[in-house]
Amino acid sequence: MAEAGIDYAAVFQALPGMVALLTPELVYADVNEEFLRMSGRTREQLVGRYLFDVFPDNPGDPSANGARNLRASLQRVLTTGERDTMALQRYDVESVERPGEWEERYWSPVNVPVLGPDGRVVVLVHRVEEITELIKARGGRGSRTGVLEAELYTRARELQELNERLREAHAREREVALALQDAMLPAPGPVGHHRAAVRYQPAMGTLNVCGDWYDLVDLPGDRIGVTVGDVVGHGLHAACVMGQLRSALSAASRVVDGPAQALEVLGLYARSVEGAENTTAVETCIDWDTHTITYSSAGHPPPALLRSDGTVEFLDQATDPPLGARPDHVARPQATTAFAEGDTLVLYTDGLIERRREDIDTGLARLADALTHHRGTDPEPLADALLLDLLPAMGATDDTALVIVRL
Template sequence: MSRSLDAHDRLQQLETIIGVPAEHLGLAELLAETLRRLREVMEVDTATVLRYQPSGRQLVAFAAAGIEEEVHQGVRVPVGSGFAGRVALERAPVVLDHIDETTVVNSLLWERGLRSMLGVPMVAGMDLVGVLHVGSVERRQFTEAEVSTMQLLADRLAMMIQVEALEENRTATMALQRSLLPSSLPAVPGLAFGARYVPGAETGLGGDWYDLFALPGDRLGVVMGDVSGHGLEAAVIMGRLRSALRAYALDCESPDEVLAKLDRKANHFEHGAMATVAYGIIGPDRETIALSLAGHLPPVQVEPDGPGRLLDVPPDPPIGLTIGQPRRRTTVLDLTPGSVLAFYTDGLVERRDRPVDVGMRQLAEAVRAGDPDRVCAQVMAAMIGNRPAQDDVALLAIRREVVPAGG
């Protein structure tokens, strides 16, 4: 039998287990079952899948057959170190016939008595997904057909893991966002609220958030923020910034001081992260809001029976973008009875076919005084309509209630 036919036969056997996955099996179980079949087909003693973790530039044992303790013990291999690390670094098959501490980082492999190993990279598109390797306690030569079969299998498994990872990322991001965005808007005497959050049709869930919280002295904290990037990483950073801002808000009287502390925290602990944030404090009399902008777009204010206007609030540098401590400013704005203040993220006003300032002017025209939830509905109809937003959209409308005469 020729090598090419031999490889074809083996691939057909592998396709049997990959092509008809058991619906009740999770990804790790499905991979373990595939690896058990791989051991039989290639007549090897061990088979392992290590997943790549970009944040730590390391490979982590995810599924194994014949050497399950790799997974149980949480084996980790830095990219570029040892056998699997070399496969990941070079993104090319590697055959090893000398296995000890000089060639392999994971001691379990030489303790298992392996004498020959073959490893291939798992790549989906341009992304490194992991490494697939097999080992034999008998010394053997891996043929070109076997290397080709392993690489084809690795490519299939990489796509399977990538799809699962994307779904896991989206599910985790949705759960995290649901837990961090207010489940209901608070009841605050003298104020009424409306809000919307819609994930981007193209970018998916990201780091947009809004927040309302009570402060000592019957004051109210108001936040609208937007972390750069999308997916779980942006949502996690958003969660940490949200929690830090709340903590600083309890200790600081002015919004600019809160944002200065948040900026310092981000620069120290969130290297590479950037966010725009609007933070305001509404006083106990509900007559004013003290507002500071960290690179965020200005809110829109509308008086009863008047046109909406973009507020003239000076923007300071975004959070996490600056070195040192830039001077931040707070602007005090009047909240007249019946007026509405609308905060938003750039997904509401940015489009590929128009400058952002055009969208901001359109938003100002769309905001009208009235019930805040109705205001949000009107704004979403005018700005989004029947075209899905390309980026995340967060919108928060605040209305100072009109107190009846003698009330």
């Protein structure tokens, strides 16, 4: 079809509903065949003429306001650049055959802007649905039932269009939030001379972009800091909060003495960031000189240490409440565990393990089984395998951040 070309002028003329194209001056630029048929006008009587010269309000009826309402709608579209769906309008139309005689019509218009490269409205699409026959079928002008049914029809159509616009807005928000997360999360790469893999898996659905993050920081000596965190909430605001907290913790990790102090600094900073309360985070410091991992957790699921023999140890001996959960500042706990060459450290957010109506211990056991099953696998393929094994086949309802470091 694309190779043969599409005759859009012919498509416009064949549209089943009444459609007219108006200039910003509200002059008819074109109309389709259905518009001509339903309005009882010829092309010559419409194209090139001002809309309200062709269809003015009935001068003999002081209550007639269809033209006035339509003019207000078109001006809103020209001013805002956004579509406007009008309520059902009674619009008296002068008879072509019998000048001075007016026919009662019921129209439901939608006015849509077409924008030029500079963002200004260059054409107005004026679509009209003819409801007159429905009104007449229910008893004509005096029939309240007919008018109410037509109003309900119009309101249903308005709600449908509103839902479509909301879906478009949510999709745009998700796009921006994902782009923001992608810009603020560090790109995968080597940390010193050590092998690491990172993954960020967005949730399914337009409203579920979250505030998960990860970070890997080179520290003095043969050490690195590895962090994951999770901001409560969804959408663009959560992504913005995530960016602020990730940057703050990354900076603190470079100047303080250990993960616990870094999380203390982050907790104090979080008090000044709206939406940061109850954020969870865990920070680990891997030291290859001493073969130890020092860690501290602010309400976050425990990192998993996969030993080379296939056993899994969860680092849960230094867990404290999430950021902002305590009214007063209290020093956070810190713990240290030893590792051997060939072990693997796995940090993650709750999207990897938590499921509705399921105890978290079940998710942790599922993670441990998967790690044992894939022991000996390098970080990159191991990351892919864990996402494949642990995330729901139909898509997760929460984001997942995952960091794997071969020790």
